[in-house]
Amino acid sequence: MSRLPNLTHRYLAVFAIASAATIGGQVLVHAAQARQLGHYALIARWSRERLASERLAGAATLLEQTPVGSAARDGARRTLAAAAAELRDEGTHDTPAALATAPAGVADEVRARFDSLVPVRVRLLADAAALGADAPDAALGHRIVAGQLTLARLLAAARRDVLAGSEAEISALRVQEIALVLAMLAALAVGAVAVVRPASRHADSLVAEVVASREQLARAYATTSHEREFATSLVASVSDGIYAFDDDQRVTEWNPSMERWTGVERRDALGRRLDDFDAEIDWGEHGKPYERAIGGEPTHVHECRGRASRDAEWRFFDAVCVPVRSSDGRIAGGLCTIRDVTERVATVARVVSSEARFRAMFDQAAIGITFIDDDGIIHAVNPAFERLVGWSAAELIGRRASEFSPPEDAIITRGPVAELRAGRRDSVTVEKRFVHREGAQIWCSLTISRFRTNHDDAVTLVGMCYDVTARKELETRLSHQAFHDPLTGLANRARLLDRIHHTLAAPDRLPSNVAIIYVDLDDFKKVNDSLGHAAGDTLLRAVAERLLNATRGSDTVARLGGDEFAILLENVRSDDDVLVVADRVVRAMRAPVTIDGKEIFVGASVGVARGGVGDETERPTADVLLRNADVAMYRAKGAGKGRHVMYERGMQEAALERLELEAALRTAVSGMPTGDELLLHFQPIVELDGERVVGVEALVRWAHPQLGVLPPARFVPLAEETGLIVPLGRWVLREACRHGAGWVGGRRSLDRMRSLTLTVNVSPLQLRDPGFVDDVRDALRDSGFPPHLLLLELTETVFLQEDEGTLETLRALKALGARLAIDDFGTGYASLNYLQQFPLDVLKIDRRFIDAMCRGGSEAALARTIIALGDSLALRTVAEGVARPQQQEQLRALGCEYGQGFLFAHPVPPEEITRMLNEGIGHGAEAA
CATH class of the missing domain: 3.20.20.450 (EAL domain)
Structure with missing residues (x-):
């Protein structure tokens, strides 16, 4: 029992020692765990910063490849701004956190890493801001990519330093863990079970936390490796050729696009000097861009001509070459991106050639061409249109096209143009007049078409016109000739029949309101035979003038052929209205006509017929009226000539007899x-x-x-x-x-x-x-x-x-x-x-x-x-x-x-x- 207190005290001492060791070990473990969590948080922040920098580089590349003015460029600009903001946020608190949580053995290295990270991040953010503002520097995108790669390299180096210090602390913690286990085992061997068992459970818990920390660190490492693989895949998948080189101009990176263009595989390209390749490239007066990159000058070469070997065909390239700096700011090499723009150069050449052909056609076309916007404003005219209207291009551009046509012609194009703008038609052709600068009116055939363009062009319509004034005048003359007698200028038979038809068809006019006066000259044949046809023509013109003077202005006077004339009277109320005109015609024909100094006397036999008066039972036609008037005229001629006769029922029978006599005579002559x-x-x-x-x-x-x-x-x-x-x-x-x-x-x-x-x-x-x-x-x-x-x-x-x-x-x-x-x-x-x-x-x-x-x-x-x-x-x-x-x-x-x-x-x-x-x-x- 006397030894019990000692044993008790010994056990208590051992327990105290084990407890002190356990407590001390727990404090150390907690401190190490806190530092590990800090390490993991620091590594995660660096991973996010690297992801942000890669997104920034990706957005910069996308923005650089997006055409200026397109809607996609605004989205790329916003993506770039978001990535820059994320990179700025992630890098704001890195330095204090890193210095506070860095392992003791690597604190100096972490501080040095961050000293080199800051200027790289600043330059990267500045270049991103300039690129987002559409700065004219064509090398911004390549500098951003190079800066991202430098930042990624520095972050990877810092991550390695932190991981190395973390591994050292974990190794030290393992030694302490072993010592603590041995101490606890010894304490458990001599101490109370109640003290050892809780300590053991606590130690297991600490071990589990350490293992979990290691797994978390492994996951972070895997994420970083995935990100690196993604960046490598991105470089390998782009269509642009990308290669990197060190300060000795030896190739350090060579993507598949460079392999396809040069025919040199990556393994054969790595380590070779750039000047050792067989490629022939016309870099221009400023020299080789990679040499300028080694000198610290970013270079952008536009549409340089080159070929991968002497046997290959010549192509055109855009090249961007930027220097790559190490963590200490020293130029460690360069990065060059080459884009094949042969098709673009050819397309531009075709466009230029097409534009030249269009301009030549536009300027030399014989027809007038004008471009008009939705408001009818003229934007361009060719010389033919200038000659057509007599105004210069400077005087035409900016004015409405309608100003150069008579106001009444506006309706001609209003409807067709509305259909064009609504997309219901692609082109329309109309005939309208233009007013020449000197006041003359010109008839033109105008074809208006929709003008399709992929750009925000104000021009929507193109008009092509040519002068058809001569044709219109010819049509007018032909129309006049078709409906007028060429000798007298009076209406001809076709015109008269058309006028009679329309007059009879008027719904507000009765047939009895219409009358025909048929005039046949007496003895005209004798004048023709005695004095000749020239004298007969003169007589016919004189007769036409007398008929016009003897009739009303609303009456239609026509020459039917030979010496036969007819007069259409409208709005006739009674027979007296017709007979008054017929009497004037007869008296007018009695006066002599002087031809070549000779007085010629000819009379006229006149037949009169009114609609609704005669043999017809239905509404009269033009042919019926003319026939009845003709029958009455023959009755007047048979009654002694020089008089007028009103058509009456029964006269047609005499005319039919004459027709029958003519038919019989034809039969007799034929036999x-x-x-x-x-x-x-x-x-x-x-x-x-x-x-x-x-x-x-x-x-x-x-x-x-x-x-x-x-x-x-x-x-x-x-x-x-x-x-x-x-x-x-x-x-x-x-x-x-x-x-x-x-x-x-x-x-x-x-x-x-x-x-x-x-x-x-x-x-x-x-x-x-x-x-x-x-x-x-x-x-x-x-x-x-x-x-x-x-x-x-x-x-x-x-x-x-x-x-x-x-x-x-x-x-x-x-x-x-x-x-x-x-x-x-x-x-x-x-x-x-x-x-x-x-x-x-x-x-x-x-x-x-x-x-x-x-x-x-x-x-x-x-x-x-x-x-x-x-x-x-x-x-x-x-x-x-x-x-x-x-x-x-x-x-x-x-x-x-x-x-x-x-x-x-x-x-x-x-x-x-x-x-x-x-x-x-x-x-x-x-x-x-």
Whole structure:
């Protein structure tokens, strides 16, 4: 028991010693744990600072590669600012914390590391701020990347120093741990279990915390390694070539892009001097950028030309080379980034070439081109547009395009331009006017198109125009010609029909409010034949002017063709309104017209028709109105000419009869070779002294199937109007020559045979027919009739034309041997000088002069003058229409040799002429 207190005291002493050792060890462990936590916090802060610097470098690289002015650049700028702020925050409290928690053995090294970190971080933040502000220094991005790499290297070195000191403290802590365990074991061996067991549990807890701290440190190390691998992968994955070199210009880093460009693998490139490569690069006048980087000068080379080897093709590059400094600020080497910009250079060249071609096309284009914005403001014009409007580009740019067009033309482009801007159409073409600087209006074909651009360009529309004034004027002339008569300037038939149609279609106008006046000149053909077509044209122009003066300003006066005119009257209230105008027209036409010093008298036959008055049962049409007026006009002409007639019911039947007569005549003429309907009668021409037959005149008759035998006056004028006179006259000529050849061959007396002449009437239309001379030649040849016995009888109007074509035809007829006679001599308008110009043989005195001889007066004197004129010119004279013996005696007394008429014989069939030639003739009564 005596030893118990000692043992107790010993155990208590041992326990006290173990407790003191445990407490001391716990204090040491807690201190080491606190320092480890500080180390881990410091390492984590450095990791965050390194991540922030890498994000800063990434944002700087992204910002440098983003085009200026794009929306993505603003996002890259914000990312750069956020990374810079994070780096600034992480580095603000590093130095005090590092000095407070650094292991004792490495405190000096940590202080030195931080002394070198501060200027690198400051430069990095300053370069980032400058890059974010779009500083013009092209090397900022590369300096930021280089600064980040330097900062990462310094942080890694500091982390190694801290980890090394931490490992030393952990080793010392392990020794203390072993000693403490041994002390506790010894204490437990001699001490109370109650003291040892708690101490052991506490020690286990401390060991667990140390292990956890080591695991945390391992995770931090793994994070740092991942970040380094990420940076390495980033450098390896970029398309730009990146290589680093030391202060001896030997390659220390060589990314895959450099391998692809140069064909040199990384393992072969590392350690080689830059000048040992085969690449040929034109660095320009400032020399090699890596040499300047070694000298501390960042270099940016723009679009330098180079190739990886002498066998490779030349390409273009942008190069940025920056110096890399060690922790003490000494230049340790450099970093160079090379970007292949060959495609960009080629694209720029193509763009420049395209722009040059566009500018040449724009400046040299024959059409006017202008660029316009949404407000219609002109932004550019080419020289052709300047010439078009007479204003210079300086005077046009900045003004609205609408200022150079008449205000009323604005509506032409308003709608199409709205559709263009709404995207519903890509282009439109309109025709509008521009006003030249000198005031002239120019018609242009204007094509407006949307102008597409990827830039914020104000120009949205491009207009291309060319002058179509000449075409518009031609269209106007053609339109005027299409609806107007070129001779008189009046509306033509098409225009008149269009006006009648629109007038009748007006919903507020009754058919009876519309009337047509149809005007046909009387004896106009005689003027044309006697004075020539030039005089006829002059007469038609005079008639047009008189019609305009005789009508109201609202009336439409038109020339339908030839000598036919029509007048459209609107807003007619009664027949009197129409008849007043018709009466003015008739009276206006009665006044003489002076042409070439001669007074010409022509009248007009006028037909009037009102809508709703006539045979039509429905609303009248333009054709119906014109037809009715035409029918009334023919009724006026048949009633004695020079008057007007209002259309009435039943007149159409007469017009239809005339149409039927024309159709039947066409049928008869088409059947002439068979001679079924057309036949010839002949009237003898005798000597006034002995009444001997010296000739016959062929006169055509028409044996109409229903109307019987019709005289020439009934159908020859119709044949003249329809042109059927040419084939009809050809048949008459051939048939007359055939009968004449029989009579001449059958005559008993050769002398009398030689004096027998065959007279055939020739229409002016026949004489103007190009084949008429051939028709005469063929008739003579086929019949065998002697040419010198053929007498072609022409009207006086044929000779009064005095044109070369007529004279040539007459000469050709004379060359055939035929003779020429003038029918109805003395009724024409022209002078008698043509008797000396044309090759004439016979003058036939008109029957009106023969009828007037017994009454005396001027016409009787004229008959005597004609006979005396024939004698003086050695021309035979034949008196027409001799019906009484007194006329025969007077003609014989005046010296007229020959005559024809009912006094001697009526026109008779060919067989009767044969009898007369053999037996002679009696007076007309006996012949009848």
